[in-house]
Amino acid sequence: GKSNCGYYPARLGQPLDAGRYIIVRKLGWGQYSSVWLARDRGEDRFVALKILTCEATQALSPGESQRSDEERMLTKIASADPSHPGLRHTLAYYESFQFIGPHGLHRCLVTEVLGYGVDYIRKQREDGDRRVGPVTVKRVVKQVLQALHYLHDVCGIVHSDLKHDNILFRPLDLERVVSHELTEVPSATYDCGTEATPTVIPVTSQGLPLSLDSTVKQRDLVAVLADFGHSHWQDRHFQDIIQPDALRAPEVILGHPWGPPADIWNLGCLVTELLIGSWLFEPNSETLWTYEEDHLARMTEALEARFEISMLDKCTHRDKFFKPDGSFAHFTQHEEPTWTLKKLLESFGELDGDDEIRAAELFIRRCLQLEPEKRAKAAELIDDPWLAS
Numbered sequence: 509g510k511s512n513c514g515y516y517p518a519r520l521g522q523p524l525d526a527g528r529y530i531i532v533r534k535l536g537w538g539q540y541s542s543v544w545l546a547r548d549r550g551e552d553r554f555v556a557l558k559i560l561t562c563e564a565t566q567a568l569s570p571g572e573s574q575r576s577d578e579e580r581m582l583t584k585i586a587s588a589d590p591s592h593p594g595l596r597h598t599l600a601y602y603e604s605f606q607f608i609g610p611h612g613l614h615r616c617l618v619t620e621v622l623g624y625g626v627d628y629i630r631k632q633r634e635d636g637d638r639r640v641g642p643v644t645v646k647r648v649v650k651q652v653l654q655a656l657h658y659l660h661d662v663c664g665i666v667h668s669d670l671k672h673d674n675i676l677f678r679p680l681d682l683e684r685v686v687s688h689e690l691t692e693v694p695s696a697t698y699d700c701g702t703e704a705t706p707t708v709i710p711v712t713s714q715g716l717p718l719s720l721d722s723t724v725k726q727r728d729l730v731a732v733l734a735d736f737g738h739s740h741w742q743d744r745h746f747q748d749i750i751q752p753d754a755l756r757a758p759e760v761i762l763g764h765p766w767g768p769p770a771d772i773w774n775l776g777c778l779v780t781e782l783l784i785g786s787w788l789f790e791p792n793s794e795t796l797w798t799y800e801e802d803h804l805a806r807m808t809e810a811l812e813a814r815f816e817i818s819m820l821d822k823c824t825h826r827d828k829f830f831k832p833d834g835s836f837a838h839f840t841q842h843e844e845p846t847w848t849l850k851k852l853l854e855s856f857g858e859l860d861g862d863d864e865i866r867a868a869e870l871f872i873r874r875c876l877q878l879e880p881e882k883r884a885k886a887a888e889l890i891d892d893p894w895l896a897s
């Protein structure tokens with residue numbers, strides 16, 4: 509279709525960057541790019557090529573050889589503090605280049621190759637249950653917190669787009685995983701053609717994540733935070749509205765200053781979602797109130813809390829949602845909240861006993877304070893007792 513014409517139509521076996529990289533197969537795609545597994549003949553290793561669409565490439569400011577902010581951030585992350593424990597849990601970046609394809613110019617980011625994401629683990633159960641066991645959740649969350657600690661306290665970055673498909677696992681033995689896959693998987697997935705007539709892969713085809721060796725125990729999982737395409741510098745925001753809708757922090761909706769605590773809110777929503785198997789907040793618009801007012805009201809319901817006037821006074825959009833006394837403008841708050849966080853965890857969480865439920869709730873509450881200043885920082889949450897249990 510026309511909307512896809514900005515994607516680069518890569519061919520299997522195709523050389524890029526003067527023959528340094530050879531396309532092996534497709535790994536995935538997103539709004540701004542398609543991502544390919546490639547052999548790096550210079551370093552003799554596999555790499556991921558994130559090839560931006562022509563539109564995304566055009567949107568980069570010219571000059572400085574069109575480096576994107578995503579590249580600047582990846583560069584900062586790779587170099588800010590090589591000994592930081594969070595570095596291991598962020599996507600490793602190697603370099604970038606650009607080239608001209610049939611539709612125009614493409615910027616291309618070269619990074620390490622990752623495997624399945626958290627989403628894949630969620631979809632493992634055949635009965636459609638989307639919950640993840642608490643042991644795995646804690647393991648993943650600890651690692652994501654290390655990454656956030658590094659981004660927030662060392663790199664000056666707010667990720668702003670924490671979601672399951674941006675948390676991926678690092679294959680332990682990449683060479684072996686790929687060589688196994690190349691004999692087993694891709695020919696059935698794509699028509700590979702022969703070397704003489706390499707096949708163009710439809711840009712809309714999904715691509716396959718690298719499978720992780722099934723013998724690899726879950727305890728070995730290394731979680732990596734990827735996709736800095738929507739990230740912001742703490743001292744330079746590119747837009748006011750950030751984050752996926754349902755994971756959006758209250759200060760973002762309300763037009764209150766935001767920063768690293770918005771990632772922590774986002775993480776609190778994700779942890780709950782993994783434990784209960786459905787979204788924590790699923791707002792709706794009604795005739796009387798908007799999606800956003802519903803979202804804010806659900807936050808107060810789940811947390812059994814109110815927005816303080818002192819916070820609302822700092823919010824540009826205060827009057828869209830609240831009366832002067834701090835009650836909702838259109839929504840009538842019920843005296844007895846129906847779905848509190850505690851009740852959600854008790855009813856749907858796969859948690860082992862009251863102590864575990866209580867500990868999980870306390871952890872999530874440290875992330876889901878309505879006021880961003882009151883939320884725990886990534887560095888503090890790493891030592892939370894729930895994660896250690």
Ligand code: ATP
Pocket residue numbers: 535536537538539540541542543556558599619620621622623673674717734735736737
């Ligand atoms: P979005 O619409 O999410 O912003 P995007 O165009 O910015 O998409 P990414 O999210 O970075 O692109 O990548 C798209 C998909 O490609 C990912 O969801 C993932 O499945 C896959 N992918 C990205 N980077 C890698 C990598 N380094 N290794 C393996 N797969 C990857």
Ligand code: MG
Pocket residue numbers: 538673674735
């Ligand atoms: Mg993405």
Ligand code: MG
Pocket residue numbers: 538540735736737738
């Ligand atoms: Mg992106």
